[in-house]
Amino acid sequence: MVVKATVTPNIENINKLVQAAQEAQKQATNAIKDDIIATQVTPKLTGNLEGTASVDVSNVENGETSISFDTPYARRMYFHSEYNFKQDKNANAQGLWMQSYINGDKQEMAADEFAKAFKDNAKGVIK
Helix, strand or coil, rough: CCCCCCCCHHHHHHHHHHHHHHHHHHCCCCCCCHHHHHEEECCCCCCCHCCCCCEEECCCCCCCCCEEEECCCCCHHCCCCCCCCCCCCCCCCCCCCCHHHHHHCCCCCCCCCHHHHHHHHHHCCCC
């Protein structure tokens, strides 16, 4: 028994999916940044640290996005969870504020947000 098959890739739809995936990754990264701010986990004295939170999507074509906090003291605050952070302005202020997204109780958030955004951005190419 011989079976012959011809496959013709739909380049237009493949390109739509690539664009949808890149846009979904941007949206998922922004959703995590927004959640970090909404859950008030960053230490806050004047709001400078929280206010410098930014998303870098310049390398999304290679599947890389990042969230950064750009103050001279951000690294020190992040890696020294033994500090006694004031919690009058941000109730959940802590060090290692992104750790729950890496391997904690919110580690599925990026995948969930990506899946939801990807389906929306694919505009009917996937169901």
